[in-house]
Amino acid sequence: MFLGIDIGTFESKGVLVDSTGTVIAEARRRHGISTPEPGHVEQDPEAVWWADVTAIARELTAHPAAAQIAGVGVSAIGPCVVATDAELRPLRPAILYGIDTRATAQIESLTARLGADEIVRRAGNSLTSQSAGPKIAWLKDEEPDVWSRARWFMTSQSWLVAMLTGEVTIDHATAGYFHPLYDIARGAWDTSGCEDFIDETRLPRVAWSADIAGTVTAEAAAATGIREGTPVVLGTTDSPAEAVGSGVVGEGELMAMYGSSGYFIRVGDRLRVGDDLWSAPFVFEDTYVLAAGTSTAGTATRWIADLLDITADRDEDTFSTLIALASESEPGARGLLALPHFAGERTPFQDPASRGVLMGLGLEHTRSDVARAVLEGVGHSIAAAILSFRSADAPIDRVVAIGGATKNPYIIGTVSTVTGLTQVVADTPGASFGDAFLAALGVGAVGAPTDARAWVRERNPVRPDSATQSALTADHDDYMALYRAVAPLQHGRAR
Incomplete structure (x- = not known):
């Protein structure tokens, strides 16, 4: 054991x-x-x-x-x-x-x-x-x-x-x-x-x-x-423990962790450096990672649930109620766009002064529009981080998604649709599972890092949605433009 x-x-x-x-x-x-x-x-x-x-x-x-x-x-x-x-x-x-x-x-x-x-x-x-x-x-x-x-x-x-x-x-x-x-x-x-x-x-x-x-x-x-x-x-x-626990151990494989914040690790067999990414050794000798991160993911869903007074005895019920509320809106949240930088933002902006924005609010908008805009906004922030790998000459051959927010279709679905990447969802206990594998490898109970893949169980993949691709891709362009437009103002207020 x-x-x-x-x-x-x-x-x-x-x-x-x-x-x-x-x-x-x-x-x-x-x-x-x-x-x-x-x-x-x-x-x-x-x-x-x-x-x-x-x-x-x-x-x-x-x-x-x-x-x-x-x-x-x-x-x-x-x-x-x-x-x-x-x-x-x-x-x-x-x-x-x-x-x-x-x-x-x-x-x-x-x-x-x-x-x-x-x-x-x-x-x-x-x-x-x-x-x-x-x-x-x-x-x-x-x-x-x-x-x-x-x-x-x-x-x-x-x-x-x-x-x-x-x-x-x-x-x-x-x-x-x-x-x-x-x-x-x-x-x-x-x-x-x-x-x-x-x-x-x-x-x-x-x-x-x-x-x-x-x-x-x-x-x-x-x-x-x-x-x-x-x-x-x-x-x-x-x-990195999450990556091991999700079987992401080989060249071109990306672990997408949908946790309190977002974190993304691409494993490779050589050192790569990207302007918007973090380079580091991986957990095994002669392997490296390029990594990206967002400052908020699950914390943003918790924030909007609290703000909209959605509470339940169990977290699962709270978030299922939030998803049900967001489903009453439509893709693009009826023109409402969220910049979910409630604690600054990491990849690709590396901007601790950035803060949250809701753009396009009108008297016609409802609680469901606000909920959907924030959830899709988290998806846009994660997509922006993942798209940074392409500019670093680091192609992604396989994506394994893990974490609680993988159960949120408006977050993970936005990511797949904007990036064009299919995401396999790993049904593992997370980083602690990777820790147990590292212990097994350390004492010789398993033979090689690639044995981690045999430990992992997978759920149905999340694929790009052609029906919403046009709207969400346009929203993503606006998301990037919104950050660039408000960043100088936010930097001034931070002083």
Whole structure:
């Protein structure tokens, strides 16, 4: 048996899986985020991450099959920045991934200091809110006491694996997002030019995701119920784990994750760099990814459901009611167009100052039009991110879609129709399932990364809809034009 645990933005999940990919048991925990200031998005590592890991592990290790657990894998949201002392105690709440946009000044300063071309050469990326390096520099500038007391600057799953094993590690796939501190061509830390806020001795040891980081300590065993001495792999962030868990492991395959935010990973056998995309190593040696992300997806559907006062005891009922309401409108929402940038936007705009817009509102519009416009707007934002791969000479041969919003026909349907891509929907438990596979690979229970495909079950594909293609394609052009038109105004208001 293999235990996989993933810490998501709003929910944590664990699975107990056998070596054939059969899920024996599952467990979940809900949690929230903290936004202490505009642009600041945080979570408490101990009260959220470790509490969820221990609760989920205890629930799953109570299962009779848990006596056979041969390996553990953990993933989590990222890249985050977690500053800890030498005893692994967090010194402040963790700074989250690209939805946290606090380090704008540090991005500008580092880009001016190192040079934009040098940063791209070294990191394979420009600096954005998705980059962890500027957030460490922010700590030096804004919270120097925390920065000076920090022994380690790590990420979410790094800290969790350290709590389980005592070993401070990070996988190459996540280290690749600590721009500009990681040389993507060499696969190693490079802190040159950044010595004023970081040195390599304060960063985790880098290895591959399926490598064994260490074994469960006696203290961790007491807290989690996992047998002492059980091997724990390095793991990775949630998105690469989702890709593995959906069987996306080969050249030209794209994982489209429809979660709280959108995230998209294209796997390849060589390094590619795209202006609007993020380049990084993948979880396996000699593989790379181009990645894209949107800032809102599921969070936008939750927002519009709350705004329209759609509530139910179960999330499934809330969202089915929202979909039913949107169905009372028509494709294109009767001329209403939404820019769903409620927390800025990532690919292709990389604009933390962008905000939401509803264009075309008239007295004739109804709640159903607003609902449909927001759902289709999320689809347009995701389509814009996926279309960015074409400009980077990164053809997409197969799309596997995962996540809760795959059940929303107005989001996933808009994406397929605008991009022209058929999407296979993977029926897997998500990142925790990928974690379990990485654990199985790490201890030798499966032979190769491609064995992940045999673990995955698929649902009916979502194909482009010829009946709505003309309307939605025109709307997509307007979506892009709307962003370009309002961006200067929004940037002015942000000041």
